[in-house]
Amino acid sequence: MIQKKYQVTIIGSGNWGSVAAKLIASNTLKLNSFHDEVRMWVFEETLPNGEKLTDIINKTNENVKYLPGITLGSNVVADPDLEHAVKDANMLVFVTPHQFMEGICKRLVGKIKGDAEAISLIKGMEVNPEGPQMISSLISKQLGVNCCVLMGANIANEIALQKFSEATVGYKEDEEVAQRWVQIFGTPYFHVSAVRDVEGVELCGTLKNVVAIAAGFVDGLEMGNNTKAAIMRIGLNEMKAFSKLMFPSVCDNTFFESCGVADLITTCLGGRNRKVADAFARSGGKRSFHELEAELLHGQKLQGVSTAEEVYEVLRQRGWQESFPLFKTVHEICVGRLPPSAIVQQSGNATQIPVYGRL
Ligand SMILES: NC(=O)c1ccc[n+]([C@@H]2O[C@H](COP(=O)([O-])OP(=O)(O)OC[C@H]3O[C@@H](n4cnc5c(N)ncnc54)[C@H](O)[C@@H]3O)[C@@H](O)[C@H]2O)c1
Numbered sequence: 001m002i003q004k005k006y007q008v009t010i011i012g013s014g015n016w017g018s019v020a021a022k023l024i025a026s027n028t029l030k031l032n033s034f035h036d037e038v039r040m041w042v043f044e045e046t047l048p049n050g051e052k053l054t055d056i057i058n059k060t061n062e063n064v065k066y067l068p069g070i071t072l073g074s075n076v077v078a079d080p081d082l083e084h085a086v087k088d089a090n091m092l093v094f095v096t097p098h099q100f101m102e103g104i105c106k107r108l109v110g111k112i113k114g115d116a117e118a119i120s121l122i123k124g125m126e127v128n129p130e131g132p133q134m135i136s137s138l139i140s141k142q143l144g145v146n147c148c149v150l151m152g153a154n155i156a157n158e159i160a161l162q163k164f165s166e167a168t169v170g171y172k173e174d175e176e177v178a179q180r181w182v183q184i185f186g187t188p189y190f191h192v193s194a195v196r197d198v199e200g201v202e203l204c205g206t207l208k209n210v211v212a213i214a215a216g217f218v219d220g221l222e223m224g225n226n227t228k229a230a231i232m233r234i235g236l237n238e239m240k241a242f243s244k245l246m247f248p249s250v251c252d253n254t255f256f257e258s259c260g261v262a263d264l265i266t267t268c269l270g271g272r273n274r275k276v277a278d279a280f281a282r283s284g285g286k287r288s289f290h291e292l293e294a295e296l297l298h299g300q301k302l303q304g305v306s307t308a309e310e311v312y313e314v315l316r317q318r319g320w321q322e323s324f325p326l327f328k329t330v331h332e333i334c335v336g337r338l339p340p341s342a343i344v345q346q347s348g349n350a351t352q353i354p355v356y357g358r359l
Pocket residue numbers: 012013014015016017018042043044066095096097098100121122123124154155156157299300301302303
């Protein structure tokens with residue numbers, strides 16, 4: 001019997017997308033059931049020297065804009081044509097900032113292979129008048145594919161340097177598919193495990209960015225480690241309560257996986273959301289997040305501010321604001337309704353969540 005061979009395409013080529021390409025490309029070379037080549041769709045950009053980013057990646061094997069100094073692997077092929085990049089793939093890795101996903105999915109309808117499986121590394125959600133939708137379910141619904149997620153304590157630049165870390169794959173039903181994702185992401189320095197809780201894993205990865213903004217405010221106000229730990233604890237509780245209200249099937253244990261408390265810790269200590277929120281608080285809320293993002297992140301995108309807005313919209317639609325003082329206050333600070341110092345004044349005021357119990 002001829003063994004089925006899997007072809008992987010990565011949709012996205014930012015900081016984390018490029019590291020995902022490096023991890024996967026190192027494995028497809030070693031594993032017989034995967035084609036060596038890993039295609040990476042690149043949102044084309046012209047760099048200051050006039051060269052196209054795709055051409056440079058294919059020439060130098062390095063994403064000079066989003067992951068400078070790291071060799072991706074000679075079997076990574078950058079492709080600026082989205083439809084062309086996916087046409088032969090039966091394993092699709094989605095890893096772009098979440099605000100671009102609706103448009104990307106629309107362009108891909110009817111263009112992917114019938115046996116394709118997907119995984120989302122994207123943190124964020126879409127909030128429509130009908131209610132919130134996780135990115136994995138947007139992908140599943142629009143493209144008619146099964147979609148797992150991979151989240152974890154994963155600051156991309158550290159994994160690019162092959163420093164040990166862990167991640168969690170969340171899946172719905174098919175454990176065999178989840179194990180295939182574990183196989184192509186896992187390396188001796190990147191340990192991946194799978195849990196049957198796709199919503200729990202994805203909500204952990206999404207909501208921790210809001211807590212990281214709160215942690216950045218605390219740093220910017222120089223309030224010290226006890227305060228930051230308190231904000232992280234309150235934030236973790238709100239993450240758990242919100243996730244379980246949205247999806248009662250979410251498991252408590254998921255919060256102890258890499259995607260849960262570990263990702264929360266690393267993001268509150270070192271991530272980009274923390275960094276920009278720190279600068280925002282130091283400016284007394286006078287400089288906008290938009291301006292600070294452009295100045296400090298050089299083309300990388302901030303997720304926490306838009307996620308805070310999406311979460312706030314869900315809280316507003318459902319009348320849950322008073323039960324989630326940290327989530328609510330982060331948004332109100334981001335839009336200038338409250339000063340950064342409100343993060344500590346308001347976050348301790350959690351009241352009862354009627355359907356969940358005390359926070
Ligand atoms: N960087 C990390 O450490 C990290 C770790 C874990 C998860 N993530 C998540 O991975 C996802 C992708 O983040 P990243 O760090 O790879 O990206 P990034 O923020 O480094 O880069 C932004 C990317 O968006 C692309 N882009 C810009 N405009 C676009 C458009 N109109 N349409 C499509 N693409 C466009 C850029 O080309 C670039 O590839 C996010 O959801 C993020 O939360 C990031």
